[in-house]
Amino acid sequence: MKNILLPTDFSENAWNAACYAIELFANEACTFYVLNTYTPHIAHSRFMAAALEGNMLEDTAKEISESGLAKVISRIKAQFNNPRHSFYAISSFSMLVDEVKETIEDKQIDLVVTGTKGASGLEEVFMGSNTVRIIKSVNNCPVLAVPESFPFVRPNEIAFATDFNRFYTESELEPLLDMSRTFGAVIRIVHVQQGIHALSELQKFNLDMLRKYLKNVEHYVHTVSELNSVSKTLEVFSNELDIHLLAMLNYQHSYMEKITREPVVKKMAFHTQIPLLVIPELGMCNKKSKNQNEEGLSVSQ
Incomplete structure (x- = not known):
């Protein structure tokens, strides 16, 4: 439940x-x-x-x-x-x-x-x-x-925005995987670049790990050149590919952080035209019982 x-x-x-x-x-x-x-x-x-x-x-x-x-x-x-x-x-x-x-x-x-x-x-x-x-x-x-x-709208097409600069754990991606399994949705990994160039070794490693997590899910990788802002680029990408749900992991220097800090003029066209799933950095694996914290003590209400 x-x-x-x-x-x-x-x-x-x-x-x-x-x-x-x-x-x-x-x-x-x-x-x-x-x-x-x-x-x-x-x-x-x-x-x-x-x-x-x-x-x-x-x-x-x-x-x-x-x-x-x-x-x-x-x-x-x-x-x-x-x-x-x-x-x-x-x-x-x-x-x-x-x-x-x-x-x-x-x-x-x-x-x-x-x-x-x-x-x-x-x-x-x-x-x-x-x-x-x-x-x-x-x-x-x-x-x-x-x-x-x-x-x-049934989310048959889900975009996951990432720059591959951070290693993701499988537990962090569970909300995304759960959505994909529930609706049989295709996951489109979208990487926004300022000018198209080759991935670094770190980025390649993180992409390979991401693909392993998604091995049982139909998925594709899209690299797109940034327009005037990350938010505008993701909006255009979502419109062109008829994306039903956009997902991002929220951590320091992530796309999510960049979007919330972009100047007003640059993000004026971005209203989250589609639902946006924001996944916390720690994932769901660290949720504690309401009666316990890490030391087993009662949590104050």
Whole structure:
């Protein structure tokens, strides 16, 4: 059974991401945790009245959060009614990223699925600040970012972006392999270069190891010349080859890090037009029981 975390702010963007996740795992037994966090503004004042007002604001925010979660789960059950799936609401007075990290540990989450939304003109941002914060902060669970209004498409073509400069372990690639096995998907390894040139010995070794991990999966290697940015290049590649899912490993100096740091002008065309699977550097092999850390001590809640 998979444990899936669905953060929501009750927007249609978040609803679309939830629908994508439910359809993606339609044939698998899953427990979905629908999470909403609230942090009402509490006025700072030396007067007791301000404190009372703050408590009232918190109570109201809690009621809105719990009511919204109940409506979301009711809507999901009415639309999908999948006996393989169960749903639980989590309403928390907390910051979103902090609660996501705590829930991953507490509920042994296998995947976080979040919606993304772009803006226009100079306000355009990569995926949305909350999604970026989750991706940068979560280091023990894959994150699937689903674009705004993206309809579910069975991921028969998956791109895996890499520069071959880092050795991958098989456990780190398990989320990618799992997707490929589940949907019988082709994996297209895409290497973006600034000018086409031969791979170094290290890169050749890492590519050979990567191919060994993918030996039971249909896969191809594509080397493409960088356009004005990595994100733009991957967008064009995905469009031309009709890619349904783009996957990247997130580590220092990775494509994922480069994209989130690219200047706004260079990434303006990149809204993650397709779902983006971001795999943490440590992979899934190091997940601990919620009751133990490396020394066998209790983990604080």
